[in-house]
Amino acid sequence: MAKKVLVVEDNELNLKLFCDLLRAHEFVAEPVRDGREAVARTREFAPDLIIMDVQMPHVTGYELILELKADEDLRAIPVMAVTAYAGRDDEERIRGAGAEAYVSKPISLARFMEVVGTLT
Template identity: 40%
Template structure:
């Protein structure tokens, strides 16, 4: 694997969505890292040092909002960009996610162009 690729952590419980995100990110020049449920997220972020996190909001045991709070509560991880990704919020709810501390919001189904553009900007 090319070490010059920036790592993007994807927190997504749907295996098909995860596979799609991984494929898109690889083709876009990123190194995707998967977390299916967000467990141990703080340790994973601390170890992998991703340039960006794509965070599903509706996870089986914890919400993306709660996971964001865990990451933001760590001084050394506070500035890691986190993107909310969900199918359960209309576009006008975007401010709710930004007000909660997410750096960006993407609605599913996600546009490949918008996904890569967003990740590229936040990973710069």
């Protein structure tokens, strides 16, 4: 059975790229455009991995990671954080919130799939 990946990304081009890439590698990809829907969609979809944009309107990926990791039913799902705004302390802060991986944009497609592979 194919592994399921929830992709939380507000940028339409990145969302399409990530989902298309995952589907090309035989994953089931579920797009989420609004971070406010991420936790509810995680419960419904029961993904094997969550790919989370860090910088989104309304709610940040950092806040969502904290919320997911505080939830006993969801905390075991690995989170791969993706961001275009990689400051010096960002990776440490995001990993401290509970993300198992951190990838900065622009994304190397090979690196992206390599990290997905290690987390699923």
